[in-house]
Amino acid sequence: MSVVNPELRATDPPDHRVGLLTERLRDQFGDQILCEQATLTGMPVFWVSRRALVEVLTVLRQLPEPFEMLFDLSAIDERLRSRRHGLPETDFTVFYQLLSVSGNRDVMLKVALSERDLSLPTVIPVYRNANWYEREVWDMFGIRFEGHPNLSRILMPPTWKGHPLRKDHHARATEVDPYSMTVESQETEQQALQFRPEDWGMQRQSDDTEFMFLNLGPNHPSAHGAFRIVLQLDGEEVIDCVPDIGYHHRGAEKMAERQSWHSFIPYTDRIDYVGGVMNNLPYVLAVEKLAGIKVTARIQTVRVMMSELFRITSHLLFLGTYLQDLGAMSPVFYAFTDRQKGYEVIEAITGFRMHPAWFRIGGLMQDLPKGWDRLVQGFVDWMPARLDEYERAMMDNSLVRDRTKHIAAFDTANALAWGVTGPNLRATGCNFDLRKQRPYSGYENFDFEVPLGNNGDVFDRGQLRIEEMRQSVKILQQCVNHMPEGDYKADHPLTTPPPRERMLEHIETLITHFLQVSWGPVLPANESLQMIEATKGINSYYLTSDGSTMSYRTRIRTPSFPHLQQIPELMRGGFVPDLIAHLGSIDFVMADVDR
Amino acid sequence: MTYTLTRVEDALAAENARYPLGERQRVEDPMQQQVHRSVFTGKLEEVLNSTVNWGRKHSLWPYNFGLSCCYVEMTTAFTSPHDIARFGAEVIRASPRQADFMVIAGTCFMKMAPIIQQLYDQMLEPKWVISMGSCANSGGMYDIYSVVQGVDKFLPVDVYVAGCPPRPEAFLQGLQLLQDSIQEERRPLSWVVGDQGVYRAEMPSQREKHRDRRIQVTELRTPDGI
Numbered sequence: 001m002s003v004v005n006p007e008l009r010a011t012d013p014p015d016h017r018v019g020l021l022t023e024r025l026r027d028q029f030g031d032q033i034l035c036e037q038a039t040l041t042g043m044p045v046f047w048v049s050r051r052a053l054v055e056v057l058t059v060l061r062q063l064p065e066p067f068e069m070l071f072d073l074s075a076i077d078e079r080l081r082s083r084r085h086g087l088p089e090t091d092f093t094v095f096y097q098l099l100s101v102s103g104n105r106d107v108m109l110k111v112a113l114s115e116r117d118l119s120l121p122t123v124i125p126v127y128r129n130a131n132w133y134e135r136e137v138w139d140m141f142g143i144r145f146e147g148h149p150n151l152s153r154i155l156m157p158p159t160w161k162g163h164p165l166r167k168d169h170h171a172r173a174t175e176v177d178p179y180s181m182t183v184e185s186q187e188t189e190q191q192a193l194q195f196r197p198e199d200w201g202m203q204r205q206s207d208d209t210e211f212m213f214l215n216l217g218p219n220h221p222s223a224h225g226a227f228r229i230v231l232q233l234d235g236e237e238v239i240d241c242v243p244d245i246g247y248h249h250r251g252a253e254k255m256a257e258r259q260s261w262h263s264f265i266p267y268t269d270r271i272d273y274v275g276g277v278m279n280n281l282p283y284v285l286a287v288e289k290l291a292g293i294k295v296t297a298r299i300q301t302v303r304v305m306m307s308e309l310f311r312i313t314s315h316l317l318f319l320g321t322y323l324q325d326l327g328a329m330s331p332v333f334y335a336f337t338d339r340q341k342g343y344e345v346i347e348a349i350t351g352f353r354m355h356p357a358w359f360r361i362g363g364l365m366q367d368l369p370k371g372w373d374r375l376v377q378g379f380v381d382w383m384p385a386r387l388d389e390y391e392r393a394m395m396d397n398s399l400v401r402d403r404t405k406h407i408a409a410f411d412t413a414n415a416l417a418w419g420v421t422g423p424n425l426r427a428t429g430c431n432f433d434l435r436k437q438r439p440y441s442g443y444e445n446f447d448f449e450v451p452l453g454n455n456g457d458v459f460d461r462g463q464l465r466i467e468e469m470r471q472s473v474k475i476l477q478q479c480v481n482h483m484p485e486g487d488y489k490a491d492h493p494l495t496t497p498p499p500r501e502r503m504l505e506h507i508e509t510l511i512t513h514f515l516q517v518s519w520g521p522v523l524p525a526n527e528s529l530q531m532i533e534a535t536k537g538i539n540s541y542y543l544t545s546d547g548s549t550m551s552y553r554t555r556i557r558t559p560s561f562p563h564l565q566q567i568p569e570l571m572r573g574g575f576v577p578d579l580i581a582h583l584g585s586i587d588f589v590m591a592d593v594d595r
Numbered sequence: 596m597t598y599t600l601t602r603v604e605d606a607l608a609a610e611n612a613r614y615p616l617g618e619r620q621r622v623e624d625p626m627q628q629q630v631h632r633s634v635f636t637g638k639l640e641e642v643l644n645s646t647v648n649w650g651r652k653h654s655l656w657p658y659n660f661g662l663s664c665c666y667v668e669m670t671t672a673f674t675s676p677h678d679i680a681r682f683g684a685e686v687i688r689a690s691p692r693q694a695d696f697m698v699i700a701g702t703c704f705m706k707m708a709p710i711i712q713q714l715y716d717q718m719l720e721p722k723w724v725i726s727m728g729s730c731a732n733s734g735g736m737y738d739i740y741s742v743v744q745g746v747d748k749f750l751p752v753d754v755y756v757a758g759c760p761p762r763p764e765a766f767l768q769g770l771q772l773l774q775d776s777i778q779e780e781r782r783p784l785s786w787v788v789g790d791q792g793v794y795r796a797e798m799p800s801q802r803e804k805h806r807d808r809r810i811q812v813t814e815l816r817t818p819d820g821i
Contacts, residue, residue, distance in 0.1 A: 156741065157706040164740050172738045181614045181708060181749045189709035218710055221659050221689045225666070226707055247707045248663060251739035266736065273664035317667065336674035348821040354664060354760055371821045591663055 017065075017105065018044045024063075029056060034088050034112075040289045040528035041542070043097075043106035047088050050111055050120060057096065057109070057126045065103030068416040070127035072097040072540070072557040073134065075141045077167045079115070081546050083525035091115040092141060096123070097542075097557075101416060101432050119144040129419040132565045140165035140253075150199060155246040155594055158192045164254055171254050195230045200242050202232055209234050214576075218247045222325045222580045225590035229567065229579075236575045241568050245561075248590035256554030260520025261287055262361060262496045264551070268541075269355035271556060272592040274317050275535045276310040276346070277303075280359035285440060286530035286541045290523045291494040293362045298486035300442035302364055305376070305479035306349070307441075308472040312383070313342040314535035315465045315472075318587040322462055323394055325584030326403050331394055338386055345375045361521065362495030367488040373480050380480065383473050387466055395463050404459035408570045408582035411456060418569070419562030422537025424586065427464050428456030434533040441532075446475050458578075461585040494521045520549045536560055536587050556595055560588035596779065598622050598794040601751075603783075614712060614749035625781055625794055643784055651695075651721065652774040653683040658694035660714065662701025665728035665760040669700045672763035682770055691715070696723040696773065698766075699750070702730035703743040715750055720793075721782060725769050726752045729759040753795070772798065 021044060025033050032052035037045040048056050060067045075094045078084070090112030097108045111120060122145040123130045134145040135154040142163040145151055153160060162169050170176055197204055197213060205211060217228035226247035232239040252271060256264050268279040281303060288295065320335030343353045349372055350356035350365070358365045394400055410420075412430040425432060433450040435443040451467035453460030489495050496516060503513035525547035531540040537559025546552040563586050571579050601617045626641060661669065673679050673687065688694040691714045703711065715724070726746050729735025732755045734744035746752060753776060756769035779796030783789060 170740055173734060173740055173742055173744050174738050176740075179705065179708070179743045179748050181712060183612045183614070183616075186614070186709045186712050190713065193709075218707065219660055219714060226662055226704070247704060247710075248702070249704060249706070249741045250702055250737050251741050255737075255739055270664060274667060332670075333675045336671055337676055339671070340676040351818060353762060354668065366818055369819050369821045375821060 017103070021063075021107065022046075025056065025059070028059065032056070035086070037087060037110070037527075040526050041106075041108065042529065043108055045108045045110060045527075047110045047112065050113070053096075053109065053111055054121050054123055054126060057098075057123055060098055060107065061126055063100075065100055065105075067098035067100045067103075067107060068413075069099040069101065069419055070096065070123070070129055070133070071099040071106065071419065071538075072542070072555065073123075073130055073137065074555050075137050075143060075165075076544060076553045076555075077141060077165060080167050081544075081552055083547050088112045089114075092118060092143060094120060094137060094143060101430065104437050113143065118142060119146055121145070122147040124148065128417060129562050129565055132561065139163065142166065149201070152199070153246070155249040157189065157246070159189060164251060169254075171251075171258055195242070195244075197232065200240075202240060202242075206234075211239060218244075222583055224321065224583065224588060227564070227588075227590055227593070231576070231579070233576070236577075238571045238574050238576065238579060241571055241579070243564050243567050245564060245590070245593050247594070249594040250591065252595040253554055253556055256551045258550060260549050261523055261551065262520045264554070265359065265361075266355065266357040269357050270591060271558060271595055272314075272534060272536060272539065272560075273354065273589055274310075274314040275592075276306075276313070276354060277350070277356055277358045278307040278310045278314075278532075278534055279539070280357065281307055281441065282530045282532045282534070282539055282541045284359045284361055285532070286528045286543045287361050287523065288490075289528040289530065290526055290543060290545055291361065291492065291521070292524075293490050293492045293494060295363060295490045296486040296488075297442065297484040299363050299488060299490065301479055301482075301484055302368060302488070303359060303441050304443060304446070305476060305483075306346070306358065308475045308479075309342055309346055309376075309379075311472050311535050312469050313339045313346070314587075315469050316342070318465055319390065319394075319462070322584040322587070323400070325580050326400060328394070328397075328400070331390070334386070334390070338383065341379055341382055345379050348372070348375055360489070360496060362492050363487070363489035368483075373483070376476055376480050380473055380476050384470065387469055387473075391463075391466055395459075395466065401459060403577070403581055404462065404585070405457060406455060407458040407578050408574065408585065409455050409457035410566070410570055414566075414569075415456065418566040420537070420566060421559050421562075422533065422535075423464050423468060424456075424461055424537065424563060426450065427453035427460040429454055434531055434538060438531070440530070446478055448472075448474050458581045458585040461587070465587070494523065496521050522547065522549055531557075534559065536589075536592060537563070539592075558592045558595060560586070560590075560592040563588055564593055596624055597797050598624060598781065599797060601793045601795070603791050603793070615747075615751045617751075619751075621797070622794070625790060625792075640784065640789070644781060645778070647782075647784065648778045648780055652777040654686075654695075655682075655684040655723075655770070655774070655777075656686045656688050656693065656695045657684055658691050658697040658714070658718065659687045659689050660691075660697055660700070662699065662703065662707065663730070665700035665731070668760045668763050669698055669727060669766055672766045677763045677767060679767065679770070682767065682774070684770055691717040692719060694718055695721065696725060696753075698725045698727050699731040699746045699752075700727040702735075702737055703746045705741055705743055708743050708749060711746070712749055721780075723753045723773055723777070724750050725754045725756060725766075725773060727756045727766060727769065728761055729757065732757065735759055772801070 029052050032049045034047040073096050078090050092113045093110050095110045099106050137143050138151050139153045139155050212233045214231040217223040218226045228244040231241045268283045271279050316335040316339045320332035323331040350358040412428040415425045415428050429452050448471045451464050453464050523545045525545050527544045529542040531538050540557040542555040544553040600620050600622045679685050726732050731746045754769045754773045758765050776798045781794035783791050
């Protein structure tokens, strides 16, 4: 076992702007800024008083290099946390993570709340995408947001009792009575899900027409899984709509609080379930930051290669379903044939298709098998011609163009205000790709371009992903040509599982190996965060360790959640077929929304 | 062969009835009794039954229903490389009223369970359920507050497909097992013929069937080659 270091290590890269920002906030708000917390998150973390919160956010939003995006908002139940020296007294902490695209930096604000008074002012007037995040915090922690227009449950059923992410809420389904459903309870649950327009400030009729309310989902062929959206219609025209999520909530964040650091890896695969090992990456990188592990160039390159393979299979799935939603039947058959080719490579290397859980803390599950380069090269040779064909047959098709050009278009400012990231953000012409802006896992060594769109419409979102696949193929080719030699596990005491040869030296190494495999590694108490450019946008893991074998709190920020929140603003005044086209172009899976 | 019998009238919902609806009882093959009654009608029913079952099992229309990751593998089974049309099950229906079977492909969430039940109720008899993947089979790796620990807590399941997610080939095997079981079924040939019960064959467990062959394996392929 490694020795737990109780001292918090400060973030290393010195950024003079952080000092300026601290000075600025201290000058203006004085002792309302309670303290600055040293973490491994790579960004300044300020504790602010509840009174000053909205003002501080407003100032940060209006800086010369403004924090345009509310990247994440969630909470931590701190009642059982023991290692938090020098931080303000708190039972529940709500954190606001802001992202500045213009300044390429982040900041986090934390607010301490006492158990007896769990309420905060809403920040929707400053960041409108706070709406769903605040509902989620209410649902999961029971913290009220004063002034919120409709503070109702978002992930759990409306009939649910309790707040699942509180430490005193049960985690396992088997801790309580087994689930059963009666004819009566089924009816009650269905009634509770009924949509009441008045709750959302909607009119049932206008002066000259009575609106129709159409319930689309939670099971609809073009809703891509268990997603429900209620439309207020005047004929074919969408007057307003209300997305309803939570039909796919698997409690991944609660799960992280009872799995060891190592055994949580398979759960990450199933967050964005078409992203495979790409999901492991932000998690293992964040854990490696906590543990202080530096991995070899080979590990970095293999991770990049597998992630890009999964980016291609994910984008192929997108392309097939996107065109199918527009009414084209054949593309999905072509796209899935190519996915199969991709999976042949993935399976030969990792041993599984969709969820290999192949990355490890401090390395990989195993080294690349003999002959991997031949397989990857085969895939790299196969794809470009297919991509050209798709572009010619699908994106040059006049019907597709008519259906998608200038539909559900939004500009960069709107995207940032809603927290839109990834290809959907780049389709508006905003050049923000973490692989370039904040290279991780050795992306700085690769030669590739970041494709951009112009109009931010349904067409650009489709076209851009074809282009992204070309760039990923280019990265794969570089991996084949320049795969570095080296170990597939980092030489570090917290590498999990530890190399087996080390176990065979004497009884001490055997015991250490046994403990690390059975209990799992003990990570130093600290907080770390890692963002990556995942298939659908920016995915980040914010880990809080209390110096134990399990995470104290794991916050998973997924890109699809804000993408769905943006729908109503785009669709007002559009037509139902435009909505379907837009749903197809967002590229979301419900596990990436509800987690 | 022994059968599980569900009577039609039992499946009508009473207030406070608990899902899955209907009493199930284990019985002997009703055909045996028929044979004792009369040799000729017994033979005729057997021919009719197997003809109808043959038709049913080769034109199963799946309901387009998916919950999570397993649905992607299920869709993969529908596309060219795996081509489910080989088994006559490619006519995906978007409406439960037109579908013959429903694949619970993914995690069964407590928020989703009442909706799944309603969709199942909207399907017309004869109807079947395939539970695809560990989550639908038993909750799998998600023993968590929001997940029902197996869809069979409220739906009658015909075939369980193991895996997380199962490969498309495993799903296709599950479909063939369903076909085998449909071939053995005894359903009323008309509303005036015979006993109005649905007799489902108790099919042999695949695990037991293959155990002997599987434990023969002594050497596994090393993972360092392709």
